[in-house]
Amino acid sequence: MKVVLQRVLSGKVIVAGEVVGEIGQGIVVLVGFEKGDINSYIDKMADKIINLRIFEDATGKMNLSLKDVNGALLIVPNFTLAADCRKGRRPSFQSSEDPEKAEEMFKKFVEKCKEFGVEVQTGIFGADMKVHIVNDGPVTFILNSKDFS
Numbered sequence: 001m002k003v004v005l006q007r008v009l010s011g012k013v014i015v016a017g018e019v020v021g022e023i024g025q026g027i028v029v030l031v032g033f034e035k036g037d038i039n040s041y042i043d044k045m046a047d048k049i050i051n052l053r054i055f056e057d058a059t060g061k062m063n064l065s066l067k068d069v070n071g072a073l074l075i076v077p078n079f080t081l082a083a084d085c086r087k088g089r090r091p092s093f094q095s096s097e098d099p100e101k102a103e104e105m106f107k108k109f110v111e112k113c114k115e116f117g118v119e120v121q122t123g124i125f126g127a128d129m130k131v132h133i134v135n136d137g138p139v140t141f142i143l144n145s146k147d148f149s
Contacts, residue, residue, distance in 0.1 A: 001041045001105075001145035002081040004030040007054050007136045011074040013123040014130040021121035026071035027054075028133050032081030033097040033105045041145035042105060046112040048148075049073070054139055062139075072119035076131055077106045099126065 005027050012022035029049060055064035055071070066073065079102065083091035097105065103125045114120045123129045 001034065001037045001045055002032045003045060003049070003143040004078075004081065005049060005052070005054070005141045005143065006030075006133055007139035008074075009134040009136045011131070011133045013074065013076060013121075014132070015124050015127045020124055020127075020129075021074055021076075023072035023074045023119065023121050025069060025136075026119075027066055027073055028131070029073055029075045030078040030081060031075060031106065031109060032078050033102040034082045034095045035097055037097060037105060037145060039105075039108065041148065042109045042112050044148045045143065045145055046109060046116065048143060050113065050116045050118060052141070054141065066118055067116065072121065073113055074121045074123075075106075075110055075113065076123035076129065077102070077125045 008026060008028050010024050011028040013020050027049065050067060051065050053063050053065050055062065055069045057063040079093065079096050082096040083093055084095060085091050106125050110120060110122055
């Protein structure tokens with residue numbers, strides 16, 4: 001499970017000309033699943049994202065979490081995060097989770113994030129999405145569930 005987090009002032013996902021998910025201040029989460037990912041990764045990743053202190057306090061230091069600033073999450077499925085670009089010029093997606101299982105894991109991840117009591121909006125799994133992000137900082141982090149082992 002790979003995740004790219006972006007602290008944002010706003011974010012939205014458009015599918016077929018319609019806004020399907022939109023937030024103000026918060027975090028846009030691009031998430032991709034790989035073969036071998038297990039449900040415990042979902043729990044750990046959700047906890048990490050919700051409680052990661054990436055928002056500035058009154059002194060300008062990153063000391064506040066998403067919950068501390070009453071922020072929201074915009075979770076966007078992104079299978080390309082599982083790409084392997086080490087060889088050649090065309091990305092390989094052999095390590096990407098099968099679409100059916102990845103969609104199931106995406107839904108579980110969204111539900112787990114909702115359990116923390118924050119607003120959660122999403123993109124649509126498998127759709128052609130246009131993602132609009134106003135990155136704040138810019139502040140961007142890459143998380144990999146393999147780092148939790």
